[in-house]
Amino acid sequence: MISMHTSPLQQPGSGDAGGMNVYVLNTARQLARQGVEVDIFTRATRPSQGEVVEVEPGLRVINVVAGPYDGLEKEALPTQLAAFAGGVVQFHRCNDVDYDLIHSHYWLSGQVGWLLRDLWEVPLVHTAHTLAAVKNAHRSADDSPESEARRICEQQLVDNADFLVVNTHEETKDLVDHYDADPDRIVVVSPGTDIDLFTPGTDRNTERSRRLLGIPLDAELVAFVGRLQQFKGPQVLIRATAELVRRDPGRKLRVIICGGASGAAATERQYMQLAHELGVSRRVRFLDPRPPEELVTIYQAADIVAVPSYNESFGLVAMEAQACGTPVIAARVGGLPVAVSEGETGLLVDGHDTNDWADAIEQLLDDDDTRLRMAGEAVAHAANFSWSASASQLASVYSEALSVEVEECPPRRERAGGRH
Template identity: 35%
Template sequence: MNVVESQQALGLAALGHTVDLITRRSHPDQPDVVELSPGVRLRHLPAGPPRPLAKSAIDAHVAEFAEGLRGLEPYDLVQSHHWMSGVAALSVAREWGVPHVQSYHSVAALPGSPLGDGEPPESPARVPGEALTARESDAIVAVSTAEARTVIERCGADPTRVFVIPPGVDTELFRPAEAAEEAPVFSTDDRGYVLYAARLQPLKGPDLAIAALARVPGKLRPHLVIAGDISEDFAAYRAELDVMIEKLGLTGSVTFVGGRPRPELARLMRHCRMFLVPSHSETFGLVALEAAASGVPVISSAAGGLREVVVDSETGLLMASRDAALWASGITRLLADDELAERMGVVARVHSRRFTWSDAARRLADLYVDLIG
């Protein structure tokens, strides 16, 4: 989500607008205001202890964040990202007499949805908070038609106030590998590696990536590289994955590299043999688009917005099942057919060029102007 917010802000600034990104102070040394680029500032507001908090603990400080907003000068328009920011900002925007735009990036799961063992229960305030912001905001910006349908059907948003503006992708940073480039090396064989990049939590499905790898024939099996941070909500999850890897006999075949800076992530992407997105749910799947821009095929769950990013059998494979054996079959198919994998990677790069940050910024600016009047 931070990538979407920052890139939208930079795009709006390039069009001549000024943008403040406002967030909770998570460290005592963070200054009140940071100039990020011409026209874009980052502002830190006090809301709870000035340290990183688990996402499940942040909503206890929504009221404090709202009070911090009230202490700022009024803006021409407020756009909130995620439900907690929306609940905090909606009443403040009304007091200022300016439009409020809501973006969610994820929506609470329906009760009983099988979104992965170990996921913590939703905050009791989340479902009503999402419904409130969906009903009362002047506009909803969804990142995909899948998310638009969700906020209309589940949150009660007025369809006439819902707008789909997909994210873009930096096709200069995320690009295919060049012949002279040296690829990262994770094993002594020549089978290369497949890549997973997301937070380490059950919802994102790294366990499925590991289970599928174990079922790929040994003579073809590549290394699995897992990039992603562990959040406060899932501090013990990495240890669970380590136990799984050992039980499946994959010790030495999986490497965790942690969260990587975006240039390093881009390098990992363009040299991998394929990119895996085994998430239970995604409103869009920006990381899948970045992999496509890197010229590699993507194997992903047929979930939510991923169906709008991955073109099945053209830019990769959409998996309707979470059966590890079927995922292994898809992975094996691309490993065994270099020509097919290369063709998918080329088409994926072409497909990714449909999504640009400049287009997203122009569409946002047009919506803002209409709302401001």
């Protein structure tokens, strides 16, 4: 596996680490437990990491030195593709290891995987996780667009990967509509959640969680978990909070926003400043990114988890929250209508209008019976998604890819539509 721009061992919610990190680490772990040996190549960001980290039997993380350990923005990572690819080739040559298949994650990794595919004459499976064309189509008005260079690189991967793995059927449509992808080479593999870790809280657990977080037991608590960037929509929740307080100043509403700033221009301070300008800074608490074991506390303490993203390939936070028995209010975008069963485990909101989000939050907070019913159904819904099942589906994709002989000099793939 290749995960160049972010290590699966990095804390999700910090920097560029997020749902992809969770996906890569958990699918790799389950694949290893099912007998598939996995090496994950990622860019080294600390000299103390060591080159090889043994995660568990059958699973290693290989830290490749490519560029400076720190201070390199994500936007500058394309300058290190050659160095990173060279590091992977050197490890392969010097460590007496042969790989049967490459699975790349995100477009940067895909560019390296594409090179190695032809060098080693093995199949390439690629998972985009996010797509430039889709992000640009759904971005907020004040969010920076993804570059045309990235879109072109993604088009090359769509054209040349042996199989494309996506999270939902909606992503299949995105690849076909925006990149002229061949549907026969696209496979849907639903992500999972750790239902042994993310478990529903009892009344005692909820009380304990609120005490740990310093939240009054009689408060209404809405939580946001994710990277702090416009695309994830924390500003949507902050504005909806201000609207709810305007409607009812006496409302005992509290909000927790857990995550770190992401992107060259993003800072936690801009969201704190927004809360201050809207007069809700005393109601909104910002927490640094937490490991999964501590996120359970936040999910169990919350009455609702909000996922106001402008697009999500699936929505792992929504699934983790539901596994903990917490209803979710999410934007009706990307894979979130799959992750959240509307009317059963939560609500879906069309768009990102402040009043619409305030209405949805108010509706669920004011209807205890519906919220409690959704809490129970959320647990059952999340139980249908497991990392073990995801890994088994991936193993089947790998087997199919390996059954097709990789041509030494494959013909150039022509695409319909002429998008270049």
